[in-house]
Amino acid sequence: MKEIIFVGRSNVGKSTLVTALTGKKLPAGKRPGVTRKPRHIPYQNLQVTDMPGFGFMRGATDESQEAIKDNIVHYLEKNAKNIALAVMVVNATSFSEIVDRWNGRNEVPVEVELFEFLHELDIYVIVAANKIDKVDDIDRTLDGIAERLGMSPPWKQWIDSIVPVCAKKGNIGELKKLIQVRLGKVR
Numbered sequence: 001m002k003e004i005i006f007v008g009r010s011n012v013g014k015s016t017l018v019t020a021l022t023g024k025k026l027p028a029g030k031r032p033g034v035t036r037k038p039r040h041i042p043y044q045n046l047q048v049t050d051m052p053g054f055g056f057m058r059g060a061t062d063e064s065q066e067a068i069k070d071n072i073v074h075y076l077e078k079n080a081k082n083i084a085l086a087v088m089v090v091n092a093t094s095f096s097e098i099v100d101r102w103n104g105r106n107e108v109p110v111e112v113e114l115f116e117f118l119h120e121l122d123i124y125v126i127v128a129a130n131k132i133d134k135v136d137d138i139d140r141t142l143d144g145i146a147e148r149l150g151m152s153p154p155w156k157q158w159i160d161s162i163v164p165v166c167a168k169k170g171n172i173g174e175l176k177k178l179i180q181v182r183l184g185k186v187r
C-alpha cells in the first residue's frame with residue numbers, strides 16, 4: 001500500500017495535522033517528543049504515516065534524539081519506493097529563525113538536510129507551514145520559508161510545494177487539494 005509520510009521537527013504539529021486530515025484522533029501535546037514511533041492510519045486507499053519529530057525532546061538524552069533521527073532516515077530509505085509523497089511540516093512562526101541560527105554556526109539545519117534528503121530519494125515534498133494562525137504577515141513569512149529551502153520568493157511561484165495550514169482549527173483545505181493533485185499524478 002502506498003503511503004503519505006508526515007515528517008518534521010518535534011512539536012510543529014504533525015500529529016494534529018494528521019488528525020485533521022484523517023479524522024483519527026492521535027496523541028498530540030504541548031511538549032516536544034509526543035510521537036515516538038511511526039504511526040500508520042488508513043486514508044483513502046493508502047496509508048498516512050505520522051512520524052516522530054526530530055530535534056529537541058523533553059526527557060530524552062542527546063543520544064536518544066540522535067537515534068530517533070537515524071531511525072527516521074532509515075525508515076525513509078527503506079520505504080522510499082512506497083512513499084507517494086512527503087508532507088514536511090514546519091512551524092511557520094519559528095522556522096526561519098531556527099534555520100538562520102544553524103546557518104550562523106555554519107551548520108546545515110536539520111530541516112534543510114531532511115528536505116534535500118527527501119529529494120535525493122526522489123520523494124515529492126509538500127511543505128506545510130503550520131500554526132499560521134500565529135503569523136501576522138503570512139506572505140512575508142512564507143517567502144522567508146521558501147527562500148531558506150532554496151525556492152526563490154515570492155512563495156506563490158511554488159504553490160504546488162508550499163502551503164499554509166492551521167492544523168489546530170482544521171484549516172487544511174489547500175493541503176488536501178495539493179495531496180489530491182499529487183496522488184492523481186502518481187497513481
Ligand SMILES: Nc1nc2c(ncn2[C@@H]2O[C@H](COP(=O)(O)OP(=O)(O)OP(=O)(O)O)[C@@H](O)[C@H]2O)c(=O)[nH]1
Pocket residue numbers: 009010011012013014015016017027028029030031032033034035036051052053054130131132133134165166167168169
Ligand atoms: N497555534 C497552533 N498550535 C498548533 C497548531 N497545530 C498544532 N498546534 C499545537 O502544537 C503542539 C504540538 O502538536 P503535535 O501535533 O503534538 O506536534 P508533533 O509535530 O506531532 O510533535 P511530536 O510528536 O512531539 O514530534 C500542540 O500543543 C498543538 O495543539 C496550529 O495550527 N496552531
Ligand SMILES: [Mg+2]
Pocket residue numbers: 014015016027028034035050051052053
Ligand atoms: Mg506527533
